[in-house]
Amino acid sequence: MHKYRIIAILTLCIFFANGTYAQVFRAGAAFRIITPDPLLPVSGGIGKPDPVSEKKGDLYARAIVLEKGDTRIAIVSVDNLGWTSVLGDRSRSLIKEIPPENILIGATHTHSAPDAYAFPDEQAKVYADLEYLDWCTKQIAEAINEAINKMQPAVLKISVGEAKGKIAYNYYAPDLYDPGCGVIQAITSPGSDHDKPIFTLVNYAIHPEVIGPERGILTPDLCGPLYNRIESQVGGMAIFINSAQGGMVTADNRRENGKEANTWEECIRIGELLADEALRILTNAKVQTDPVLFCVSRKIRFPIESPEMKYIFHNSSLKFPGSNSDSVSTRINLLDIGTARILTIPGEALPNIGYYLKRNMNSLQPFLFGLTNDAFGYILTKVDFKSFKRYDYITRTSLGEMTGEIFINEALKLINENQISADKK
Numbered sequence: 294m295h296k297y298r299i300i301a302i303l304t305l306c307i308f309f310a311n312g313t314y315a316q317v318f319r320a321g322a323a324f325r326i327i328t329p330d331p332l333l334p335v336s337g338g339i340g341k342p343d344p345v346s347e348k349k350g351d352l353y354a355r356a357i358v359l360e361k362g363d364t365r366i367a368i369v370s371v372d373n374l375g376w377t378s379v380l381g382d383r384s385r386s387l388i389k390e391i392p393p394e395n396i397l398i399g400a401t402h403t404h405s406a407p408d409a410y411a412f413p414d415e416q417a418k419v420y421a422d423l424e425y426l427d428w429c430t431k432q433i434a435e436a437i438n439e440a441i442n443k444m445q446p447a448v449l450k451i452s453v454g455e456a457k458g459k460i461a462y463n464y465y466a467p468d469l470y471d472p473g474c475g476v477i478q479a480i481t482s483p484g485s486d487h488d489k490p491i492f493t494l495v496n497y498a499i500h501p502e503v504i505g506p507e508r509g510i511l512t513p514d515l516c517g518p519l520y521n522r523i524e525s526q527v528g529g530m531a532i533f534i535n536s537a538q539g540g541m542v543t544a545d546n547r548r549e550n551g552k553e554a555n556t557w558e559e560c561i562r563i564g565e566l567l568a569d570e571a572l573r574i575l576t577n578a579k580v581q582t583d584p585v586l587f588c589v590s591r592k593i594r595f596p597i598e599s600p601e602m603k604y605i606f607h608n609s610s611l612k613f614p615g616s617n618s619d620s621v622s623t624r625i626n627l628l629d630i631g632t633a634r635i636l637t638i639p640g641e642a643l644p645n646i647g648y649y650l651k652r653n654m655n656s657l658q659p660f661l662f663g664l665t666n667d668a669f670g671y672i673l674t675k676v677d678f679k680s681f682k683r684y685d686y687i688t689r690t691s692l693g694e695m696t697g698e699i700f701i702n703e704a705l706k707l708i709n710e711n712q713i714s715a716d717k718k
């Protein structure tokens with residue numbers, strides 16, 4: 294590991310004869326619409342998906358690719374509840390020009406998209422459309438390949454700040470959520486295409502479940518209006534990556550007398566407000582003309598203790614690798630993109646875990662990419678596990694008591710082995 298880091302740093306120091314850097318930072322972005330035609334039932338969790346009769350907005354796979362020297366990274370966001378590595382690996386196998394471990398695929402967590410887990414019902418019957426899912430994996434690969442082809446020299450703007458206004462809250466305890474919003478924008482280098490945004494990435498913790506699965510509507514929920522607002526304001530492609538939104542950080546669609554607004558208009562209000570806040574947070578960000586690009590990962594393994602989760606792994610027609618064993622493996626990534634340090638989470642970490650990790654990431658600009666590479670339900674600390682009655686549901690839909698501890702320990706090891714952020718500030 295260290296040997297390769299030294300080689301990477303030496304390579305960074307190589308100059309062309311004319312004095313410019315040999316390594317140019319490049320960025321590209323592309324998307325594919327993955328709205329099923331005809332529409333398919335939608336899933337907000339375990340059990341039989343709900344039928345739909347209309348759509349509001351389209352579902353997307355949105356990909357960005359970054360390159361500097363020998364390092365190339367893809368980050369993909371899929372409008373779905375969760376996108377496991379069983380599907381992600383099918384896309385990775387179709388990409389020749391990026392190592393599979395550098396391809397991060399996450400889900401926005403909309404609760405109004407087709408079932409991508411092939412959830413079994415109580416009779417072990419599965420309703421997912423496997424042909425649709427396979428088609429999506431190809432669309433994702435196409436988006437990544439197009440983004441590779443569209444890469445051009447770029448600079449970055451990065452900022453982290455508090456998104457203000459009525460956007461998110463914690464359904465279990467209103468104030469226990471993280472209003473922190475991270476924004477990364479790649480802009481074409483001056484001279485290449487005159488300072489045009491290539492992409493704007495928004496990282497924020499929220500359940501996009503304003504509409505939810507039970508209203509007969511297929512939709513990206515608040516993410517759709519967020520994409521549209523950013524793209525109409527600044528151009529380029531918008532991409533949303535969720536954060537530590539577990540138990541139970543959700544969209545603030547509360548109305549008086551305990552009522553909720555569950556409409557497309559409310560998706561527009563929240564999506565546009567989050568977009569405006571993200572752009573405001575980015576306003577005074579300094580341009581980073583020669584940003585660092587770094588990516589490492591490690592495989593980790595979780596025991597599967599929850600009977601519900603075991604049942605899904607054993608009976609899903611997606612055929613999870615090792616589905617008959619009592620543990621599951623996944624990959625976590627640590628990235629440095631300019632001054633941003635990013636850690637991925639293979640599920641829905643509770644906000645207290647999110648705060649703890651951000652505080653220990655040795656970065657002034659910590660980002661958490663939730664539901665990325667895998668989405669194994671809720672991630673609680675062993676102390677939260679089976680605690681409040683309120684936590685019954687998230688306890689049952691987590692892998693087990695040690696999931697949070699294992700994840701935190703492995704993440705901290707990865708962070709401590711790769712202290713590049715300290716050097717570059």
Ligand SMILES: [Zn+2]
Pocket residue numbers: 402500641
């Ligand atoms: Zn959730």
